[in-house]
Amino acid sequence: MPALPRAILFDLDDTLIRAYAQPEEAWTRLLHIFSAHLDAPDSEPGRAAAIERIRTAIMGEAKAFWSDHAQAAKWRLDIGGARRLSVRRGLAALGRPDDALADRIADAFTEMRRQEYRLYPDAHATVDALRDAGVKLALITNGAGTPQRAKIERFDLEHRFHHIQIEGEFGQGKPELAVYRHALEKLGVEPADAWMVGDNYEWEVVAPQQLGICGIWYDPFDAGIPAHATAQPTRVIKRLAELVE
Numbered sequence: 210m211p212a213l214p215r216a217i218l219f220d221l222d223d224t225l226i227r228a229y230a231q232p233e234e235a236w237t238r239l240l241h242i243f244s245a246h247l248d249a250p251d252s253e254p255g256r257a258a259a260i261e262r263i264r265t266a267i268m269g270e271a272k273a274f275w276s277d278h279a280q281a282a283k284w285r286l287d288i289g290g291a292r293r294l295s296v297r298r299g300l301a302a303l304g305r306p307d308d309a310l311a312d313r314i315a316d317a318f319t320e321m322r323r324q325e326y327r328l329y330p331d332a333h334a335t336v337d338a339l340r341d342a343g344v345k346l347a348l349i350t351n352g353a354g355t356p357q358r359a360k361i362e363r364f365d366l367e368h369r370f371h372h373i374q375i376e377g378e379f380g381q382g383k384p385e386l387a388v389y390r391h392a393l394e395k396l397g398v399e400p401a402d403a404w405m406v407g408d409n410y411e412w413e414v415v416a417p418q419q420l421g422i423c424g425i426w427y428d429p430f431d432a433g434i435p436a437h438a439t440a441q442p443t444r445v446i447k448r449l450a451e452l453v454e
């Protein structure tokens with residue numbers, strides 16, 4: 210077992226479980242199911258090209274939507290509602306507004322993603338090894354209480370952590386510094402004795418490091434440190450098990 214801190218704060222989505230990563234493939238697959246409703250040609254390659262135009266429009270609207278930080282903080286508590294807005298705007302941008310169809314597509318995407326959530330294969334073993342080694346563990350996740358609690362239950366995570374903190378229940382989310390401070394207070398650990406592990410560079414590296422917590426960036430798809438990053442992570446891992454190897 211390598212040198213370990215007194216406490217580790219873990220992110221949930223796309224750190225312990227695969228949830229929202231790599232949306233391009235998922236959107237393409239979902240839109241093909243709806244191709245008959247989207248005036249896409251019956252045969253290839255016309256159909257694939259039409260689907261690609263719609264996917265690009267929807268994902269472009271979603272990117273613009275989530276880039277507004279105040280708006281994002283509000284809509285993180287209603288991901289399904291935000292997705293409906295992005296699909297509505299995407300169809301409208303293509304000159305074929307249809308809110309009812311947009312909502313059906315958005316809801317189908319939300320359900321498809323939910324069904325496809327997967328625990329990363331080394332998540333339980335890594336967390337359990339850390340806990341057995343005496344490390345205090347917290348799970349710190351943004352989002353609404355109900356869907357996040359459902360994930361925690363579905364993937365048998367609750368009993369593995371000393372403290373669980375969900376944005377919708379706590380009232381504040383990452384990257385608010387109060388989020389990390391509260392978690393450390395609950396664990397009775399100082400920032401210098403703690404790591405934060407997660408896939409979001411702003412939330413799990415930049416913000417916690419402002420408090421003196423070591424930011425451990427989880428980069429399973431080998432995306433590399435963002436080009437404009439001003440802060441460097443203490444460490445980059447591609448698998449969770451690297452924490453205990």
Ligand SMILES: [Mg+2]
Nearest residue numbers: 220222223408
């Ligand atoms: Mg995450």
